[in-house]
Amino acid sequence: MEPVQQLINGLSLGAIYALIALGYTMVYGVLRFINFAHADVFMLGAFIGYYTAPLVPAETVWGGLAVLAAAMLGCAVVGMLIERLAYRPLRGAPTLNVLITAIGVSLLLEYSGQVFFGATPRTFPELFPAQRFTLGSLVISSNQVLVIGVTLALVAALQWIIHRTRIGTAMRAVAQNPRAALLMGINTNRVIAFTFGLGSALAGAGGILYALNYPSIDPLMGVAPGLKAFTAAILGGIGNIPGAALGGLLLGIVETLVAGSALSTYKDAIAFTILLIILFFRPAGLLGKRTTEKV
């Protein structure tokens, strides 16, 4: 049963990576750049949860969902503000300038976090009623079920938004050809802002779910998960939404399986080596398409 237990743990961790990876991949889809501040929006999600938790009934489903919604909404607003203030003025600037700005915004959020929240790690409260389900030697916590369930629901909602709504059609149009979209009357600034908001909301949800499973939060907590989620997005095929979800799940499973083996000290090294091997055979990622570029 040990491998099955690790698989469930891996799915739970991978689901969180998937939520963060979706934000990276969505922004890349419409703007063709990596928003490195995204991992710090994930951190803000956890802190919004930390500060709103006392305002709702403790360990209740409705209270927990209210905190989750607050974190998603707060992060969506932050994401849209970052886009408006930091990235929009650089629209059309060389990619390197935008990349450096993204790193700058990331550092600003991390160290502002240390100023406002303090550098000392804090214990994240229990938001939902805690239960453990046992099946022989298999133990599944209610938080793990919650993480996987919420992630599935959010990914399904995201797919629905992208393929079944007018803003989704506009997002796909902007991702395909921004100038043509603009000249068809699509307000590309609004679509890009919405994309940032949506991606950041998912990161906020990821922050809450991560903090529920690893209940120690601090202003630098986003760095490692952010890096792994970024890798997951590339593994799945950057710009590809199902790919980001698949990449996140796969990375979480590989990492947990290695952590449960005798080689646990090298879990990150082994996990990343496996990813490199996959990318060697699938350079565009698991679900990415290889494209030729006219020069």
Add this chain to the structure above:
Amino acid sequence: MTPLLEIANATIRFGGLSAVSAIDLAIGSGELVGLIGPNGAGKTTAFNLITGVYPPSEGRVCFGGRDLTGLPPYARARLGIARTFQNIRLFGSLSVFDNVRAACNLHRATSPLHALWRGKAFRDDEAAIATQVDALLEIFNLGRYRDTPAAALPYGEQRRLEIVRCLATRPKLLLLDEPAAGMNPAEKTELVALIQQIQRQFHLSILLVEHSMRVVMGVCQRIAVLDHGVKIAEGSPAEIQHNPAVIEAYLGEDHSENLAHH
């Protein structure tokens, strides 16, 4: 009577180079005007000026009596200016239906807030748009490709789809940028018929940039000629055909002889 589109003394400079220099052009309601000139004459730049991709360094562009200065491209599209591209710019992985539907979002009866609770008004609006899109696809014989990704269409049909997508924005002025590029003579004949059908059926003003004299002479009521960013002539197809400045700058003596047969 106020022209629908008026370009007054417009200049666009890139660095020290003038791509378009002090051009004047007016297009009346329901008029079909051609814009011709050699490569690099500034024709596409003129389109970019009208659609707001580039602001004028000097002069102004008015549409329906309104100065468009400072208005972004999407806002100009809402006023009724639509364009196609020299290199087809469809949303390749979106279906034919979604390509046209994306353009229909300009004229909706409901706001984005309605999308949240998806009430009857919203559902009716969605149904109305789907009906409009399907009707447009049928008119232009694209119905059979409804659910096909745009990138999978044959070249001629992609051109047609791009024009249909423009029409979905309900334009008053349609800018066609070299629609006959890459077409064989039979396809060009079809294109001429298509442009005439569009003008008849949708009562549009059309500004056509085209290298194919066969197309320009076949459909345009009036032609303006650009050379090195300057307008060197304007008049009826017959006048342009025999204008010495045009012949020298663009057509060449032999070409002029050929045109006499159109």
